[in-house]
Amino acid sequence: MEFTTESLGNGIAVIRGDGRLNMVSGPALRETVKRRIDAGESRIVVDLSRVPFMDSSGLGALIGCLKSAREASGDLRIVAPSTQVAMVLTLSNVDRILTPYDSVEAAYRD
Amino acid sequence: MTEKRSSLVFTTPPDDVDAVHGFLETVWSANPEVSDLERMAFETALIELATNVIQHAGGAGGVTCVLSVTADENGLAATLADTADAGGIVLMGREMPDALSESGRGIPLIQALVDELRYERIDDRNVWTITRGRAG
Numbered sequence: 001m002e003f004t005t006e007s008l009g010n011g012i013a014v015i016r017g018d019g020r021l022n023m024v025s026g027p028a029l030r031e032t033v034k035r036r037i038d039a040g041e042s043r044i045v046v047d048l049s050r051v052p053f054m055d056s057s058g059l060g061a062l063i064g065c066l067k068s069a070r071e072a073s074g075d076l077r078i079v080a081p082s083t084q085v086a087m088v089l090t091l092s093n094v095d096r097i098l099t100p101y102d103s104v105e106a107a108y109r110d
Numbered sequence: 111m112t113e114k115r116s117s118l119v120f121t122t123p124p125d126d127v128d129a130v131h132g133f134l135e136t137v138w139s140a141n142p143e144v145s146d147l148e149r150m151a152f153e154t155a156l157i158e159l160a161t162n163v164i165q166h167a168g169g170a171g172g173v174t175c176v177l178s179v180t181a182d183e184n185g186l187a188a189t190l191a192d193t194a195d196a197g198g199i200v201l202m203g204r205e206m207p208d209a210l211s212e213s214g215r216g217i218p219l220i221q222a223l224v225d226e227l228r229y230e231r232i233d234d235r236n237v238w239t240i241t242r243g244r245a246g
Contacts, residue, residue: 023161024126053131055157056215064212084150091222094209 001025003032011074013041014104018050021058021085029058033065033076042074045107048100049080054088062098077107114141114181121174122164130160130177141181152186152242155223158216159238163192166199185225185244191235201229 001019008014013036019025033044044065048054054062066076081089081100089095101107118133134153138144156179163175173194180187204221207214220227220240228239 020128020131022127022157023165024128053153053157055127055154055161056213056219057161059215060212063210067210067212084154087150088154088219091206091219092209092215093206097209 001028003028005032005036007041008045008104008108010043010108011041012043012045012108013039014045014047016047016050019052021048021051021054021061023055023057026058026061029061030064030068033068037068037072037074042069042072043108044069044074044076045079045104046076047079047104048082048085051085052082054081054085056088056092059088059092059094063094066098077101079104079107116140116179118177119174120177122172126164127157127160130157133177134179137179137181144181144186148186148242148244151223152188152240155220155240155242156188156190158220159188159190159227159240162199162216163190163194163236163238166194183244185242187239187241190238191232192238193234194236196231196236199229201227 001017003015003017006014015032015036017025017029021029036044046062069076078098079101086100089098116137118129120129138149163173173192175190175192178189201217204217206218224240224242226239226241230237
């Protein structure tokens with residue numbers, strides 16, 4: 001799976017993937033987020049609307065990216081998870097630190 | 111409904127969990143009576159199991175797995191037999207780790223999603239079985 005990035009200004013970068021987030025694609029997500037943080041964009045939005053499936057390896061990558069963003073005084077927020085992704089978030093007790101937003105616009109409205 | 115059993119052999123590397131996803135698509139096509147919720151829960155558990163086997167057993171020489179999935183009136187069952195050495199994965203007493211942990215969720219997720227997770231060592235094979243009874 002390849003990830004695309006879009007800079008929204010104000011330190012915000014949107015990262016979009018199209019495919020499954022798992023042990024195969026997780027490292028690519030980590031690398032994509034790291035590049036944005038290194039470029040000064042530590043307010044990360046991961047748009048999951050085209051990610052039909054995520055396993056615990058993919059979730060581990062997301063959480064690693066969240067920690068990297070916070071260490072850079074930013075944050076990572078997720079948008080539009082599928083039913084399966086939302087199930088994994090809930091069962092893993094991480095929906096508190098990775099609260100889904102409805103849209104990219106809503107993710108950094110505050 | 112008659113029992114339907116399908117099998118997949120995969121070797122990693124080069125195969126990975128995407129081979130299991132692709133195989134499950136054919137299983138679901140052949141078993142349209144399995145609900146979306148059942149598919150989602152079972153596929154998540156099976157992918158976690160396959161990922162664990164690949165990660166823990168995929169040292170020198172990789173690992174070959176034989177996966178069989180059965181769908182019948184009782185529900186869904188999968189058996190995954192791999193060629194790795196014994197004892198790579200600890201099943202018991204696994205709890206969901208802290209929210210900020212980046213690993214350790216695979217086995218707890220499986221246990222949350224299926225009715226049974228069993229391990230046996232049979233003839234130089236690790237044999238993993240998961241079953242999920244039909245809801246309702």
